[in-house]
Amino acid sequence: MSQFWKPGTEKPRLLDDEEGGVLFFAPSFSSSSSRFGYSSIEKQRQRLPVYKYRTAILYLVETHATTIIVGETGSGKTTQIPQYLKEAGWADGGRVIACTQPRRLAVQAVASRVAEEMGVKLGEEVGYTIRFEDVTNTGVTMVKFLTDGVLLREMMDDPLLTKYSVIMVDEAHERSISTDILLGLLKKIQRRRPELRLIISSATIEAKSMSQFFQNSKKHRGIEGEVVGPITEPAILSVEGRGFSVQIHYVEEPVSNYIQSAVSTVLLIHDQERMGDILVFLTGQDDIDAAVKLLSEEVQNRGRNSSGLIVLPLYSGLPRAEQDLVFTPTARGKRKVVISTNIAETSLTLEGVVYVVDSGFSKQRFYNPISDIENLVVAPISKASARQRAGRAGRVRPGKCYRLYTEEYFNNEMSAEGIPEIQRSNLVSCVIQLKALGIDNILGFDWPASPSPEAMVRALEVLYSLGVLDDDAKLTSPTGFQVAEIPLDPMISKMILSSSHLGCTEEIITIAAVLSIQSIWASGWGAQKELDEAKLRFAAAEGDHVTFLNVYKGFLQSSKLSQWCHKNYVNYHAMKKVIEIREQLRRTAQRLGIVLKSCETDMLVVRKAITAGFFANACRLEAFSHNGKYKTIRGSQEVHIHPSSVLFRVNPKWVIYYSLVSTDRQYMRNVISIEPSWLREAAPHFYHQQRPNPMLH
Ligand SMILES: Nc1ncnc2c1ncn2[C@@H]1O[C@H](COP(=O)(O)OP(=O)(O)OP(=O)(O)O)[C@@H](O)[C@H]1O
Numbered sequence: 001m002s003q004f005w006k007p008g009t010e011k012p013r014l015l016d017d018e019e020g021g022v023l024f025f026a027p028s029f030s031s032s033s034s035r036f037g038y039s040s041i042e043k044q045r046q047r048l049p050v051y052k053y054r055t056a057i058l059y060l061v062e063t064h065a066t067t068i069i070v071g072e073t074g075s076g077k078t079t080q081i082p083q084y085l086k087e088a089g090w091a092d093g094g095r096v097i098a099c100t101q102p103r104r105l106a107v108q109a110v111a112s113r114v115a116e117e118m119g120v121k122l123g124e125e126v127g128y129t130i131r132f133e134d135v136t137n138t139g140v141t142m143v144k145f146l147t148d149g150v151l152l153r154e155m156m157d158d159p160l161l162t163k164y165s166v167i168m169v170d171e172a173h174e175r176s177i178s179t180d181i182l183l184g185l186l187k188k189i190q191r192r193r194p195e196l197r198l199i200i201s202s203a204t205i206e207a208k209s210m211s212q213f214f215q216n217s218k219k220h221r222g223i224e225g226e227v228v229g230p231i232t233e234p235a236i237l238s239v240e241g242r243g244f245s246v247q248i249h250y251v252e253e254p255v256s257n258y259i260q261s262a263v264s265t266v267l268l269i270h271d272q273e274r275m276g277d278i279l280v281f282l283t284g285q286d287d288i289d290a291a292v293k294l295l296s297e298e299v300q301n302r303g304r305n306s307s308g309l310i311v312l313p314l315y316s317g318l319p320r321a322e323q324d325l326v327f328t329p330t331a332r333g334k335r336k337v338v339i340s341t342n343i344a345e346t347s348l349t350l351e352g353v354v355y356v357v358d359s360g361f362s363k364q365r366f367y368n369p370i371s372d373i374e375n376l377v378v379a380p381i382s383k384a385s386a387r388q389r390a391g392r393a394g395r396v397r398p399g400k401c402y403r404l405y406t407e408e409y410f411n412n413e414m415s416a417e418g419i420p421e422i423q424r425s426n427l428v429s430c431v432i433q434l435k436a437l438g439i440d441n442i443l444g445f446d447w448p449a450s451p452s453p454e455a456m457v458r459a460l461e462v463l464y465s466l467g468v469l470d471d472d473a474k475l476t477s478p479t480g481f482q483v484a485e486i487p488l489d490p491m492i493s494k495m496i497l498s499s500s501h502l503g504c505t506e507e508i509i510t511i512a513a514v515l516s517i518q519s520i521w522a523s524g525w526g527a528q529k530e531l532d533e534a535k536l537r538f539a540a541a542e543g544d545h546v547t548f549l550n551v552y553k554g555f556l557q558s559s560k561l562s563q564w565c566h567k568n569y570v571n572y573h574a575m576k577k578v579i580e581i582r583e584q585l586r587r588t589a590q591r592l593g594i595v596l597k598s599c600e601t602d603m604l605v606v607r608k609a610i611t612a613g614f615f616a617n618a619c620r621l622e623a624f625s626h627n628g629k630y631k632t633i634r635g636s637q638e639v640h641i642h643p644s645s646v647l648f649r650v651n652p653k654w655v656i657y658y659s660l661v662s663t664d665r666q667y668m669r670n671v672i673s674i675e676p677s678w679l680r681e682a683a684p685h686f687y688h689q690q691r692p693n694p695m696l697h
Helices: 038-047 049-063 077-087 104-118 148-157 177-192 207-215 258-272 285-306 320-327 383-390 407-413 428-436 453-465 479-485 490-502 505-515 528-538 544-557 562-567 572-591 603-617 676-682 684-689
Strands: 003-005 066-071 096-101 126-130 133-135 143-147 164-170 197-202 235-239 246-251 277-281 309-314 335-340 353-358 361-368 373-380 399-403 618-621 630-632 638-641 654-662 666-673
Touching: 038 049, 038 104, 049 066, 049 077, 049 235, 066 077, 066 207, 077 096, 077 104, 077 143, 077 164, 077 197, 096 104, 096 148, 104 126, 104 143, 143 148, 148 177, 164 177, 177 197, 177 207, 177 428, 197 207, 207 235, 258 277, 258 285, 258 335, 258 353, 285 309, 285 335, 309 320, 320 335, 320 572, 353 383, 373 654, 383 399, 428 453, 428 479, 428 490, 453 490, 453 603, 453 684, 479 490, 490 505, 490 572, 490 603, 505 544, 505 572, 505 603, 528 544, 544 562, 544 572, 544 603, 544 666, 562 572, 603 618, 603 654, 603 666, 603 676, 603 684, 618 676, 638 654, 676 684
Parallel strands: 003 246, 066 197, 066 235, 096 143, 096 164, 126 143, 164 197, 246 399, 277 335, 277 353, 309 335, 353 399, 638 666
Antiparallel strands: 126 133, 361 373, 618 630, 618 654, 630 638, 654 666
């Protein structure tokens, strides 16, 4: 049984819970840790479902090399298990307990929570490391939270991860590329380090297949061939119970516009439900900016009635300070509405959240190794994701989740789990990482889910052409090692390295920072004409990358004012993030000994540096094409310049794009014009020697 409502029309009728009845677990506390002292936190900890399993968990970890723990969202896996391990002595003698997360935001939030629960300063006994940020203290930190990507990077210096006694791979159901590589490597490390313990945890993981993956681990033998060390067969533990009930509501009819429906649902909740914050899941920056604007307008139109709403966006392209706002306690009489991408989907506890609105979509990467094209597309989420999203409510009090899809759709059409990222991505970054870790036989690597051999071969080809791999498919020196050292997409890393030779590093790191966020334009404001006019003020004939440099210059000249951004339809938050990322890239470049130089106004070298990294994305305008039809040089795929590009309708003959989006057509986003001769200069193997490309002549 379930609950139905039509967004924007009537009050949701309460029926029953989606997953077999309304679920309750000792819901007698709702105190906030910030308002109560240490003993209160201790009591909260003991009320979590996982507490009853403390002894069992410690026993299984002691006796088994791998323990798989499945437990409802909010049952206490992430915050409690590392503490139990520490209390049991797993961090004694200078050893460290690691807990990985797929997302940076979760790493920071969970580490601060655990530090608070343990009554210690963050960065001392409890710390965290994410890309570009290390808040740990060597020799002092006992419990460390980190992204799985960072743990992989640590393996470059310490291949057996010797300082860790236990590694907990949390939210393993997400199956990001880094998680999959990590699982494969940890399985290898286990054979060399019988004393290492692994915990694989999630609310929605398929425990049996994960167990099968770790089953193959060889038994450890003593000198006389006797079996020694822990049991190599993985243990599976199911933690029963959850924090508080979460009532699930479905729409009666499929919705046609999920942004509009999400906004109506928020207003409906605000009008009809008791106080409590709302967390809305949409897909990306554009959607979120549009929803924030729509909601703010509705609030204004309604006058006093909705004046208690505080609307906050949440996505990775927001600066840190803005992201942190979602964690601040909501003032009395106010209601916070956080509109987020799936960065808030796992591990996070936003204390005030009582209501979740789930659009049923997220942005996902899809790669076709035959055409060599990777798209970021808005696609339906899986049941596992839907459960994680619902699980952001019901953490400190009962909650409700409003799904903007029908129950029938959830039951019969939604896939149980998503496709692992490794099977739907371009593998260039993955291959270089494995190479840097000394894994030469990549095709023979023990993957939890095998990537396609075509995608592997494509990635090897690109890396070879980037000059990162040599004829024996080993990392070249110094280029290959330097590219592997920079924690970015290898194409961006190569662009930065080339800019050093071309004398335009300052400009290229600005471009790299802008490319790493979704958009610097205020495109969600619904004022397309004004935005287009504003763009013209910065537009460079060379293309979007040079236009970004003009915007960045303008922002600096305005003394980084938000009013300037507003006037010019530039997203102020995004620009602050660009400054943040740029600073990180500067530090990385300096660490690698790259001289930071500016080419001032010489944009030719800037375009050449971009070509050196992104030559694989070159396209040529079809002869006599009146509708701007391009063909990719590699796969002869038909593509068009995206209307958001300053080169839309300009249609230079030769271009390079940064990414593709697929709607009614394949659109190139962030495009720069180039000369074809630069392609042969930058990548002779790719375009010339290996297979002469008639399109280049
Ligand atoms: N910042 C916080 N403020 C208040 N309570 C918190 C906070 N973080 C965690 N909690 C409490 O601890 C509980 C357990 O959180 P934890 O993240 O350990 O659960 P989990 O089982 O790992 O959940 P998930 O699978 O969703 O990550 C939450 O349900 C909540 O009651």
